[in-house]
Amino acid sequence: MPTIGQLYQLSKTEEEPSKLSHTYQDIGILGPKARKTPFANPLTQAILFLHLHLTQTHNAIKGRTLSTNGPIRTGELLMADLPYAVLPTVATGSGDDFICSNLGCSRRVSRHATNSVTCESNCSLDVWWCNESCKNEDQSRHDFECAWLKAYSPILRQEVGDHDYYLLWIVVRILAARYLELQGTTPTNIHHQFTFQDRFTSGWDGIQLLRTNRDSWPASQKPSPPTPSESTITRGTEYGLALFLRITLANHSCTPNVTHQADDRGRMMVTALRDIAPGEECCTSYFDLSEYVDLQARRQKTQDLFIFTCTCPRCLDEEAQLQK
Numbered sequence: 001m002p003t004i005g006q007l008y009q010l011s012k013t014e015e016e017p018s019k020l021s022h023t024y025q026d027i028g029i030l031g032p033k034a035r036k037t038p039f040a041n042p043l044t045q046a047i048l049f050l051h052l053h054l055t056q057t058h059n060a061i062k063g064r065t066l067s068t069n070g071p072i073r074t075g076e077l078l079m080a081d082l083p084y085a086v087l088p089t090v091a092t093g094s095g096d097d098f099i100c101s102n103l104g105c106s107r108r109v110s111r112h113a114t115n116s117v118t119c120e121s122n123c124s125l126d127v128w129w130c131n132e133s134c135k136n137e138d139q140s141r142h143d144f145e146c147a148w149l150k151a152y153s154p155i156l157r158q159e160v161g162d163h164d165y166y167l168l169w170i171v172v173r174i175l176a177a178r179y180l181e182l183q184g185t186t187p188t189n190i191h192h193q194f195t196f197q198d199r200f201t202s203g204w205d206g207i208q209l210l211r212t213n214r215d216s217w218p219a220s221q222k223p224s225p226p227t228p229s230e231s232t233i234t235r236g237t238e239y240g241l242a243l244f245l246r247i248t249l250a251n252h253s254c255t256p257n258v259t260h261q262a263d264d265r266g267r268m269m270v271t272a273l274r275d276i277a278p279g280e281e282c283c284t285s286y287f288d289l290s291e292y293v294d295l296q297a298r299r300q301k302t303q304d305l306f307i308f309t310c311t312c313p314r315c316l317d318e319e320a321q322l323q324k
């Protein structure tokens with residue numbers, strides 16, 4: 001079950017991040033249907049937002065699902081999800097930008113920004129912060145990974161390649177978040193402030209729920225998992241690699257009713273593509289549907305990347321047409 005996803009910057013043809021941020025920051029316009037929970041991080045005030053009508057349900061084949069228990073209008077913001085862990089995936093030394101390592105910030109910043117700082121121990125060329133405040137705020141989390149990065153990042157990167165190196169590093173960052181959560185000092189530790197834990201599990205408890213639901217699949221849907229290789233992974237415009245606990249509940253549909261886009265600070269913004277009725281499942285698309293148009297191409301894509309055969313209404317309808 002893929003739960004760690006690339007964050008992509010919005011392309012120029014899509015809605016500008018600033019517009020999304022504006023809708024989000026001006027969250028009062030959503031009125032009483034919206035609840036907001038200030039994030040623990042006093043410096044950045046990153047905000048986790050969940051629409052009051054969003055809920056979690058279960059489907060025998062798909063596993064956990066994101067659903068609604070009330071009406072949602074086209075264009076409404078459903079979720080601004082914060083990552084549990086995020087890391088930069090831009091090749092070392094390349095490009096002008098970095099992602100601030102402070103989880104509560106996660107902004108993309110120019111390497112030439114006057115206030116940017118790096119780790120004194122030179123543990124990794126990928127670890128940067130916007131400024132001293134972000135570094136101080138992130139210090140205890142970074143201390144957890146610093147020795148590991150210094151000892152292993154050059155060797156691992158060479159020996160296993162970027163893809164596997166990033167997967168190992170994000171596991172270290174997930175453990176760092178867990179460690180800080182136990183200390184009660186982390187900005188990811190929103191558990192105690194979050195008032196609707198009953199609907200969405202936060203923190204390490206949420207990580208523990210991330211396991212495959214393959215046991216519930218019919219035998220026909222259980223091929224051997226493909227070995228991901230650099231050539232089979234379409235990365236798009238890279239922003240970072242992140243783990244989200246709430247948007248990960250959204251299943252795939254080839255006629256999605258929601259869309260997800262990373263904003264410019266590593267949050268995943270989920271917006272309704274059409275009116276959604278109470279009780280409907282909220283599905284997004286896991287890939288660019290304009291690139292995978294016919295049924296066979298789309299089904300191959302979900303098999304290759306996520307090991308399931310899509311049975312969304314569009315796929316079933318097209319399948320029936322082909323069988324006529």
Ligand SMILES: C[S@@+](CC[C@H](N)C(=O)[O-])C[C@H]1O[C@@H](n2cnc3c(N)ncnc32)[C@H](O)[C@@H]1O
Pocket residue numbers: 001002003061062063064065213247248249250251252253306307308309310311312
């Ligand atoms: C990001 S998770 C979505 C949440 C997942 N259902 C869960 O229980 O955590 C992706 C996984 O959900 C399942 N899934 C998503 N969309 C599906 C679909 N249209 N049909 C069948 N399974 C689907 C697959 O197991 C896939 O690997």
